[in-house]
Amino acid sequence: MLVRPFSRADTNDIVIRMKAIQYSRYGGPDVLQYVDKETPKPSPDEALISVRCASVIPGDWKVRSGALQEMFPLSFPTIPGRDGAGVVVAKGASCEWAEIGDALCFVTEHTEPGSNAEFVTRPRDMTVPKPANIDFAEAAAMLHAGVCAWIGLLETADLKSGENVLIHAGAGAIGGMAVQIARHLGCHVTTTCSSRNADYVRGLGADNVVAYDQTDFAQDSQEQDIVFDLIGGDAHEKSCRVLRKGGRLVWLIAKPFEDVSAKYGIDSRQALIHDRRDTLEKVAALVSDGILIPQVSHRLPLSEAVEAHRLLERGHNSRGRIILDLGEQN
Numbered sequence: 001m002l003v004r005p006f007s008r009a010d011t012n013d014i015v016i017r018m019k020a021i022q023y024s025r026y027g028g029p030d031v032l033q034y035v036d037k038e039t040p041k042p043s044p045d046e047a048l049i050s051v052r053c054a055s056v057i058p059g060d061w062k063v064r065s066g067a068l069q070e071m072f073p074l075s076f077p078t079i080p081g082r083d084g085a086g087v088v089v090a091k092g093a094s095c096e097w098a099e100i101g102d103a104l105c106f107v108t109e110h111t112e113p114g115s116n117a118e119f120v121t122r123p124r125d126m127t128v129p130k131p132a133n134i135d136f137a138e139a140a141a142m143l144h145a146g147v148c149a150w151i152g153l154l155e156t157a158d159l160k161s162g163e164n165v166l167i168h169a170g171a172g173a174i175g176g177m178a179v180q181i182a183r184h185l186g187c188h189v190t191t192t193c194s195s196r197n198a199d200y201v202r203g204l205g206a207d208n209v210v211a212y213d214q215t216d217f218a219q220d221s222q223e224q225d226i227v228f229d230l231i232g233g234d235a236h237e238k239s240c241r242v243l244r245k246g247g248r249l250v251w252l253i254a255k256p257f258e259d260v261s262a263k264y265g266i267d268s269r270q271a272l273i274h275d276r277r278d279t280l281e282k283v284a285a286l287v288s289d290g291i292l293i294p295q296v297s298h299r300l301p302l303s304e305a306v307e308a309h310r311l312l313e314r315g316h317n318s319r320g321r322i323i324l325d326l327g328e329q330n
């Protein structure tokens with residue numbers, strides 16, 4: 001791998017420019033701008049990462065639209081992008097945890113400068129080494145989707161081997177990771193997706209597929225121990241009906257729903273997403289072991305981030321994460 005590191009003097013004394021996606025107000029995809037701006041400088045304990053690939057996730061367009069302002073208040077201008085992968089090209093004065101040339105996967109919170117830029121600074125806890133058995137696009141698709149699946153199934157639902165689990169949206173980035181994890185743990189996995197994706201989710205490990213455009217899953221997937229709801233709305237209420245008494249309904253924020261768990265005698269739990277390093281490491285270990293394969297749906301250049309947001313906002317994304325390719329820019 002060719003890496004020409006910046007010297008510390010470069011990052012402190014010279015203004016290095018980079019390309020990035022940026023927006024300065026809430027609104028539609030058109031508020032996104034492809035800009036030239038100053039490269040961030042690492043704090044003493046941070047690494048400066050040259051980003052090779054970056055994700056675009058549903059949360060990016062929801063935050064950009066202004067719908068999540070209370071949860072994720074932004075300071076403008078802001079750079080979107082929740083995770084990515086790249087190579088360390090410079091370090092802060094006391095950064096001893098990374099070496100120039102290290103390949104890393106990283107997460108960035110919605111409220112800080114994100115991954116849709118040629119360079120990003122990260123502290124150790126927001127990174128893991130890139131698994132050697134995947135490319136940079138897969139590496140950029142790994143962390144947020146894998147962490148959401150892990151937190152939902154393991155930390156929140158307390159999934160056990162042999163249990164029956166229904167995972168909604170198995171053809172999506174998070175659902176696809178969840179199907180693979182549940183199958184690896186020896187569960188009987190049912191998943192919902194459109195009929196055109198039935199073979200795809202079977203390939204990820206689903207035992208039973210319910211095509212939502214042909215069949216009502218509430219008629220075809222009774223007596224589940226766990227449902228992982230990534231859809232909300234009507235699917236949430238119906239999910240209560242397919243759970244056994246005392247079953248666990250784990251949900252991520254998607255379409256609004258009414259909590260009717262008490263009426264059905266089931267245990268409703270929100271999966272609260274965090275970026276703790278021990279969880280990032282568990283996901284990366286499953287990938288390194290070849291158990292979990294991050295799924296990439298589209299690859300677009302950084303300059304086409306607007307198109308990525310449009311695809312997601314129209315519900316046209318399928319079979320994994322949309323990835324922005326940045327190439328080698330140093």
Ligand SMILES: NC(=O)c1ccc[n+]([C@@H]2O[C@H](COP(=O)([O-])OP(=O)(O)OC[C@H]3O[C@@H](n4cnc5c(N)ncnc54)[C@H](OP(=O)(O)O)[C@@H]3O)[C@@H](O)[C@H]2O)c1
Pocket residue numbers: 057058059148168169170171172173174175192193194195197212230231235251252253254255271273312317318319320321
């Ligand atoms: N903190 C949080 O609460 C949190 C965190 C992360 C994500 N989320 C939310 O979780 C959801 C999933 O995220 P993601 O990244 O996995 O999205 P994604 O990759 O864009 O997934 C989209 C998938 O949803 C599937 N789908 C759409 N309608 C469906 C239905 N009625 N039944 C079953 N599947 C359906 C589609 O399947 P087909 O292609 O087969 O049609 C598509 O593959 C998003 O709404 C996201 O905002 C919340």
